[in-house]
Amino acid sequence: MTKSKKISNIKANNAEKVRDFYNKNTDNFIKVYGEIIQAFRTTNVDEYLDYTIKSANLKAGERALDAGCGVCGPATYFAKKIQDIQIEACTVSDAQAEKGQVNVEKNNLNAKINITLADYHNIRDVYGKDQFDIVYFLESFGHSTQKNILIDACWEVLKPGGRLYIKDLFKRISEDEWEQLRINQICRDIEIGYEYDIANLSGVLDKIRSKGFILNFVKVPEVDLSQFEHLTISNDFQNLFNIAKIESWDDYVFPIDFFEILAIKPAISNLDNMHLYFMNK
Numbered sequence: 035m036t037k038s039k040k041i042s043n044i045k046a047n048n049a050e051k052v053r054d055f056y057n058k059n060t061d062n063f064i065k066v067y068g069e070i071i072q073a074f075r076t077t078n079v080d081e082y083l084d085y086t087i088k089s090a091n092l093k094a095g096e097r098a099l100d101a102g103c104g105v106c107g108p109a110t111y112f113a114k115k116i117q118d119i120q121i122e123a124c125t126v127s128d129a130q131a132e133k134g135q136v137n138v139e140k141n142n143l144n145a146k147i148n149i150t151l152a153d154y155h156n157i158r159d160v161y162g163k164d165q166f167d168i169v170y171f172l173e174s175f176g177h178s179t180q181k182n183i184l185i186d187a188c189w190e191v192l193k194p195g196g197r198l199y200i201k202d203l204f205k206r207i208s209e210d211e212w213e214q215l216r217i218n219q220i221c222r223d224i225e226i227g228y229e230y231d232i233a234n235l236s237g238v239l240d241k242i243r244s245k246g247f248i249l250n251f252v253k254v255p256e257v258d259l260s261q262f263e264h265l266t267i268s269n270d271f272q273n274l275f276n277i278a279k280i281e282s283w284d285d286y287v288f289p290i291d292f293f294e295i296l297a298i299k300p301a302i303s304n305l306d307n308m309h310l311y312f313m314n315k
């Protein structure tokens with residue numbers, strides 16, 4: 035492939051469009067979702083956040099980067115529950131940063147949460163190298179149109195031994211050509227409605243692994259089905275505000291899967307120290 039072809043394939047960064055989307059819609063999100071802006075959740079969302087703490091293995095004394103923090107609903111919950119955790123919360127939306135700050139102050143969490151208005155693709159410049167025990171994305175990673183650059187940036191800001199945790203929606207795949215076509219069309223509607231770029235799971239995993247992360251797990255969030263909220267909040271949101279509204283259920287195909295990914299930046303170079311590989315785990 036020629037160099038110019040390669041460059042033209044790079045998707046433009048959509049951070050400004052995402053900022054405008056959340057500046058315009060955050061109040062509406064709060065009306066329907068409350069302070070946790072995640073579609074995949076339990077009816078009592080606190081239970082989902084408790085699950086997240088366990089699954090991402092958030093621990094006392096850690097320094098965490100909440101990449102795409104919304105209005106700090108998750109960050110304030112984690113900071114109240116976990117002793118001595120320090121959370122750098124980053125959002126691209128000034129409206130969210132302001133509301134997040136009010137939320138942090140209301141909960142007296144100034145000492146534990148610091149909000150930065152920034153594009154998460156620039157975290158290396160904003161926070162520096164080897165800073166975090168964990169970088170986590172809660173339904174925020176998929177907004178990026180430059181996912182490889184974003185994963186590179188996570189690698190840079192993570193300490194050796196640090197964790198990358200992504201919970202998000204990924205495009206479903208089907209061996210049926212017609213079904214795949216419908217999946218692609220419906221995903222496109224979601225992407226246009228939400229300024230999203232729904233990730234392709236295998237592409238993200240390939241990037242994570244080729245970067246040198248150790249893939250710890252990929253799984254569907256393990257919530258009790260009786261507690262699962264069944265995406266009714268996101269359907270209500272779409273109907274109320276006419277964002278990616280499903281106009282007809284004829285030919286409708288469920289277009290996405292939700293997954294959690296946990297990957298570890300090796301504490302030692304697994305290339306130089308192949309024989310020590312398992313000491314990392």
Ligand SMILES: C[S@@+](CC[C@H](N)C(=O)[O-])C[C@H]1O[C@@H](n2cnc3c(N)ncnc32)[C@H](O)[C@@H]1O
Nearest residue numbers: 049070071102103104125126153154172174177
């Ligand atoms: C669906 S909301 C999830 C918010 C939050 N994680 C939660 O659980 O409530 C997506 C978040 O990703 C953030 N985001 C998207 N693209 C971003 C970017 N380029 N830089 C920083 N934040 C971004 C948005 O500002 C928004 O806060």
